Amino acid sequence: MKILLPLLMLISGIASAQFTIWEDDFNDSDVSDWILIDADGDGHKWIPCMDWQIDANNQTISGTYNILGSYNTNQATGVPYNLLQQNWAITPEIDLSYYATGIQLIVNAQPSILSGNQDIYVYASTTNTDITSFTQIGTLKLLRKSSRTGTAFADYTLDVSQFAGQSKVYLAFLTTTKKTYVGLEIDKVSITATSLLGVEDVKNVSATVLKQNPVEDYLQLQLSTSLKEEEVTLKIYNTTEILVKETKYNDSGILISNLSNGIYFLIIQEGNKIQKIKFIKK
Numbered sequence: 001m002k003i004l005l006p007l008l009m010l011i012s013g014i015a016s017a018q019f020t021i022w023e024d025d026f027n028d029s030d031v032s033d034w035i036l037i038d039a040d041g042d043g044h045k046w047i048p049c050m051d052w053q054i055d056a057n058n059q060t061i062s063g064t065y066n067i068l069g070s071y072n073t074n075q076a077t078g079v080p081y082n083l084l085q086q087n088w089a090i091t092p093e094i095d096l097s098y099y100a101t102g103i104q105l106i107v108n109a110q111p112s113i114l115s116g117n118q119d120i121y122v123y124a125s126t127t128n129t130d131i132t133s134f135t136q137i138g139t140l141k142l143l144r145k146s147s148r149t150g151t152a153f154a155d156y157t158l159d160v161s162q163f164a165g166q167s168k169v170y171l172a173f174l175t176t177t178k179k180t181y182v183g184l185e186i187d188k189v190s191i192t193a194t195s196l197l198g199v200e201d202v203k204n205v206s207a208t209v210l211k212q213n214p215v216e217d218y219l220q221l222q223l224s225t226s227l228k229e230e231e232v233t234l235k236i237y238n239t240t241e242i243l244v245k246e247t248k249y250n251d252s253g254i255l256i257s258n259l260s261n262g263i264y265f266l267i268i269q270e271g272n273k274i275q276k277i278k279f280i281k282k
Contacts, residue, residue, distance in 0.1 A: 022094050023190040026066045035129050039086035046070045046089040051185050052112045054148055070175045071183035084179055090129050090172040094191060096163050102194030103161045110152040111144040112183030118142045120184055122158055123172040134172050153187050207275060208268050214280035218253035227270045235267040256281055
């Protein structure tokens with residue numbers, strides 16, 4: 001299942017939260033929005049499948065995890081391909097326009113059975129999905145204590161905050177440079193962030209702005225021209241993430257005289273267009 005959030009997930013909280021920007025757990029086996037490239041040309045590439053296990057007869061069988069896997073061995077015959085696999089798995093386009101700090105790529109993965117410790121190389125591009133446009137930004141060092149039994153899925157994290165504010169980012173996973181391994185298996189890929197860009201930091205966006213801040217009795221907005229007034233909803237949260245007011249947009253303003261003095265967050269939403277503004281009630 002895939003999650004793609006254009007700005008923020010409100011149920012995750014507003015202040016000092018971790019926002020899940022995008023994730024894919026491969027449970028639906030749908031990788032149609034990924035780009036999977038067999039750069040070495042041997043006909044094998046990353047595929048959605050089940051993890052590999054070994055049965056009582058020492059044969060490889062399918063396990064219980066829906067994963068994205070790349071293998072250097074034929075599961076049916078157990079015969080190695082004996083080639084240097086150069087398989088690329090490129091994520092869909094990811095929008096980091098609204099995120100400021102603490103952006104992390106989290107990959108839940110393992111070396112497959114009979115593989116031992118392995119590496120996955122992480123690349124990034126901000127232009128297109130041609131593999132020549134990608135630059136390596138890190139290495140995930142996957143660990144496996146027992147090579148024959150069970151699973152060793154674990155989270156491996158890479159900071160990608162250097163792409164904060166970028167509207168188009170592609171991340172890619174390239175298989176290990178080793179020939180002597182069975183497979184690499186990814187159970188889930190997530191991108192999270194710990195903070196949003198402030199309204200004043202968002203570039204190339206026609207933003208809604210407050211007509212006054214601090215605010216006393218009525219909170220008035222200069223609504224973005226890209227929004228349809230009749231479809232805009234407004235929500236106000238306090239700093240403990242509690243929704244304190246919800247209403248439709250009104251050109252005359254929002255009555256907030258009943259709110260205690262302090263800091264609040266206004267969420268402006270029209271469909272999948274969402275904006276956050278911090279304001280002070282006095």
